[in-house]
Amino acid sequence: MSAIDVRNLSKHYGDLQANDDLTFTVDEGEVFGYLGPNGAGKTTTIRTLMGFQSPTSGTATLLGHDVRDESELIAAKRHVGFLPSDPAFDETVTGRRILDLHASLKGDSRREELLADFDPPLDRPVREYSSGNVQKLGIVQAFMHDPDLVVLDEPTSGLDPLMQQRFNELVRAERDAGTTVFFSSHVLSEVRRVCDRVAILRGGELVATESIEDLLDRSGKFVRARVGSAVDVAAVDVPGVHDVEASRSDGETDLTFTFTGDVSDLVAWLGTLDLHDVSVEEAPLEDVFARFYGGEV
Amino acid sequence: MFELARYDAEKRVRGAAVLSGGIVALVAMYAWIWPNIESSTVDFDQYIEAFPPALREMFGIRSLGTIEGYLATELYAFVWVLLLGLYFAYAGAGLVASDVERGRMDVLLAMPVSRARVVTEKLLALAVPLLAVNVVTPAAVYVSVVALGESIAVADLVAVHALSVPYLLACAGIGLLASVGASRVSVAQRAAMGVVFGLFLVESVAASTDYSWLGTLSPSRYYEPANVLVDSQYDVGGALALLAGAVALFLAGVWWFRRSDVA
Numbered sequence: 001m002s003a004i005d006v007r008n009l010s011k012h013y014g015d016l017q018a019n020d021d022l023t024f025t026v027d028e029g030e031v032f033g034y035l036g037p038n039g040a041g042k043t044t045t046i047r048t049l050m051g052f053q054s055p056t057s058g059t060a061t062l063l064g065h066d067v068r069d070e071s072e073l074i075a076a077k078r079h080v081g082f083l084p085s086d087p088a089f090d091e092t093v094t095g096r097r098i099l100d101l102h103a104s105l106k107g108d109s110r111r112e113e114l115l116a117d118f119d120p121p122l123d124r125p126v127r128e129y130s131s132g133n134v135q136k137l138g139i140v141q142a143f144m145h146d147p148d149l150v151v152l153d154e155p156t157s158g159l160d161p162l163m164q165q166r167f168n169e170l171v172r173a174e175r176d177a178g179t180t181v182f183f184s185s186h187v188l189s190e191v192r193r194v195c196d197r198v199a200i201l202r203g204g205e206l207v208a209t210e211s212i213e214d215l216l217d218r219s220g221k222f223v224r225a226r227v228g229s230a231v232d233v234a235a236v237d238v239p240g241v242h243d244v245e246a247s248r249s250d251g252e253t254d255l256t257f258t259f260t261g262d263v264s265d266l267v268a269w270l271g272t273l274d275l276h277d278v279s280v281e282e283a284p285l286e287d288v289f290a291r292f293y294g295g296e297v
Numbered sequence: 298m299f300e301l302a303r304y305d306a307e308k309r310v311r312g313a314a315v316l317s318g319g320i321v322a323l324v325a326m327y328a329w330i331w332p333n334i335e336s337s338t339v340d341f342d343q344y345i346e347a348f349p350p351a352l353r354e355m356f357g358i359r360s361l362g363t364i365e366g367y368l369a370t371e372l373y374a375f376v377w378v379l380l381l382g383l384y385f386a387y388a389g390a391g392l393v394a395s396d397v398e399r400g401r402m403d404v405l406l407a408m409p410v411s412r413a414r415v416v417t418e419k420l421l422a423l424a425v426p427l428l429a430v431n432v433v434t435p436a437a438v439y440v441s442v443v444a445l446g447e448s449i450a451v452a453d454l455v456a457v458h459a460l461s462v463p464y465l466l467a468c469a470g471i472g473l474l475a476s477v478g479a480s481r482v483s484v485a486q487r488a489a490m491g492v493v494f495g496l497f498l499v500e501s502v503a504a505s506t507d508y509s510w511l512g513t514l515s516p517s518r519y520y521e522p523a524n525v526l527v528d529s530q531y532d533v534g535g536a537l538a539l540l541a542g543a544v545a546l547f548l549a550g551v552w553w554f555r556r557s558d559v560a
Contacts, residue, residue, distance in 0.1 A: 047559075050407055052403060052558065054556075074410070077407065077409040078409045081407075082403075084404065087404060088404065090308070090401065101300060101301070105300055105301075105408045106409055
């Protein structure tokens with residue numbers, strides 16, 4: 001049985017096709033990244049999977065339970081953890097009271113263990129929480145009942161780098177323990193650290209479902225080089241170079257391009273130049289979309 | 298079961314205490330004024346007779362010459378029928394829409410609970426203010442009446458509160474329906490209070506005319522505190538009608554919420 005099975009799922013809001021004929025499967029025990037730029041329809045899919053809205057057509061199952069049937073979905077939800085993007089809790093009550101409510105409805109076998117790493121000020125009312133503390137509370141409630149499947153919508157937004165790192169460790173530990181994790185993001189670098197496979201959504205349509213290695217190989221690097229001489233765009237002829245741009249000032253040339261070829265070739269070619277500065281970064285997700293799937297993001 | 302109701306009820310304790318305290322203060326104020334009215338040389342009943350029938354109906358004015366009539370007019374017709382009716386419509390309107398608007402409903406519905414259960418338990422939590430005002434107020438009224446050296450039939454006092462429960466539930470039901478239907482809580486609250494107030498006005502104005510049937514749908518038609526306190530007439534049929542209306546509104550709200558997309 002797959003943890004999530006989406007079949008020809010569409011969700012339209014009037015004329016807007018927020019999700020159009022999506023089909024993909026998330027296997028048990030994998031960390032699955034649901035990637036796409038803002039507005040691609042990631043949250044729409046998640047809200048349909050969680051039963052907050054019904055699909056216009058098509059279907060989906062969570063842990064084998066049809067999401068269109070409320071009683072089936074409730075059975076699934078006993079074993080599902082959920083963290084919405086921008087989670088919201090009652091402002092007037094304390095974090096502890098909120099966790100107590102969650103515990104009474106779904107259990108809290110892992111609450112203390114999670115609170116050791118994610119520690120919002122539990123005895124203060126939520127209205128005094130920073131967005132990072134709200135996110136920590138959200139993470140604890142999502143994992144506290146030791147779910148088999150966790151659905152996370154943009155989980156690391158609002159977390160500082162240390163907390164992001166702890167979160168990534170949590171996700172890896174969960175995978176090792178056999179939990180399925182489905183999470184959406186618009187940041188490729190965030191997804192690559194923890195995901196096994198990704199689905200890429202654009203304009204409500206699924207454009208690719210592949211392993212993270214394949215995606216990174218294809219997405220390439222973003223290279224910026226400052227050279228102490230005049231270099232023409234045409235001179236950048238290493239195989240795997242795309243979208244070269246050059247600008248000159250004070251006898252230097254700023255070169256930028258995306259590179260998907262063999263890194264050794266790139267380094268060898270860079271070695272022939274009078275380099276003043278060079279940086280090689282992961283290509284931004286938007287560029288990945290533009291490159292491989294054509295058109296505007 | 299009832300975890301959500303308990304959680305919501307706890308959150309309502311403070312508001313219920315403030316509401317009850319405010320009403321007790323009003324009762325004290327009315328009690329303080331009463332000796333002046335009673336000993337006044339002005340014939341209030343004659344003065345009332347001069348009112349247009351619609352106005353008498355609107356404020357439930359029967360007689361200001363007795364403590365029962367005075368309370369029915371000043372406290373029950375105004376505070377109970379109008380203010381508390383609006384309060385429960387307002388509270389009902391917040392039940393679903395406020396969580397949806399703030400994004401809290403997602404976290405709630407992600408738990409293994411049905412939508413029907415969420416609505417039902419949220420509505421149940423309104424029992425806190427409902428019981429608080431209906432226990433505290435009659436006690437305050439009784440103490441005040443005795444302190445003034447007057448007397449009031451305890452059965453009538455109990456009945457006027459007991460019969461108000463279906464009335465207030467019907468108002469909350471109107472609020473609940475608005476809460477499920479509106480995407481924003483402020484819209485739901487305005488709609489619910491507008492409907493309750495509008496129906497109250499229509500019923501009051503039309504009652505003494507040939508068009509009294511216009512008030513059929515108004516909850517205020519079925520709860521007349523003056524009849525209970527002054528005449529000891531208990532409109533049990535009206536209370537049952539209100540209860541049936543409240544249940545129908547509740548079921549409609551649940552049905553609607555079950556089939557809507559939570560935005």
